[in-house]
Amino acid sequence: MSASSTPPSSGDNQLPQATDPLAWRRHLPALATAAAGINEACDAWDAVSDSLCDADSWPLDDKVYGDGKVKRDAEAWKHAEVFLDHGPEVLAGVRAAADGADYVEGPISDDLRRIRGIDTILIRAEELRHEWNQVMALMDGSQPSVLHLYQERAEEHRNTEGWHYSHELGYKGQALVRVGEYLAHRADTERLAQTERARVALTRSTHNTTAASPASPSVTPASHPPTLGHSR
Structure with missing residues (x-):
């Protein structure tokens, strides 16, 4: 008895979907929000930090000053992790979409710099996150009270070490978003223009083909036979 063949699944006959070269732009809103969050955390700290210090810029209360920096660093790192998750894809897309002239002059040349x-x-910030994840993995299985204590200290250390990266991402991240939005809009405009040119060319080709076609021979209506006269 011949073996029964398994009917192909519906997905076997489907053509592979084309990859959208602008798929990276879906991350731009998240990066814009993250950059704004980092800068807000920085601005909020700058607004009060001077009032927490004396005339020589020494903290009036070390604990209050330290707690303020801890809060700033934690808030900034939370947003920096959004860049770690989505920034590399956006950066690769931006570099692929930008051409040499964009770096020399034009509306995004400054932001590209x-x-x-x-x-x-x-890369450095991702290494820091990886190190923190390793520390947490080593602490897995510890008593909850001990785990909470070490996790809190490890997070504070990570956030403090990551403040420099967070601060840089707040500044450079805004530029990356602006460049990405410009390049995505330009690509859309060029795509629409290309589609319109193709439509016009197709319309012109169809018109020319119709005009060049030979006219169909007219059908001569059948002549009626002569009417026979009535005999008298």
Whole structure:
């Protein structure tokens, strides 16, 4: 008895979907929010930090001053992690979409210069996050009270070490978002223009083909036979 063949699944006959070269732009809103969050945390601290120090810039109360920095660093790092999750894809997309002229002059040339080095910042910040994850993995299985204590200290250390990266991402991240939005809009405009040119060309080709076609021969109506006269 011949073996029964398994009917192909519906997905077997589906054509592979084309990859959207602008798929990275879906992350731009998240990066814009993250950059704004980092800068808000920085501005909030700057607004009160001077009042917490004496004329020589020494903290009036070390604990109050330290707690303020801890809060700033934690808030900034929370937003910096958004860049670690989505920034590399956006950065790769931006570099693929930008051409040489964009770096020399034009509306995004300054921002393209601002984002130089952002890939290094992302790498270093990701290394810091990886180190923290390793520390937490080593603490797995500890008593809850001990785990909570070490986790809190490890988070504070990570956030403090990551403040420099967070601060840089707040500045460079805004430039990356502006560049991404410009390049995505330009690509959309070029795509629409290309589609319109193709439509016009197709319309012209169809019109020319119709005009060049030979006219169909007219059908001569059948002549009626002569009417026979009535005999008298």
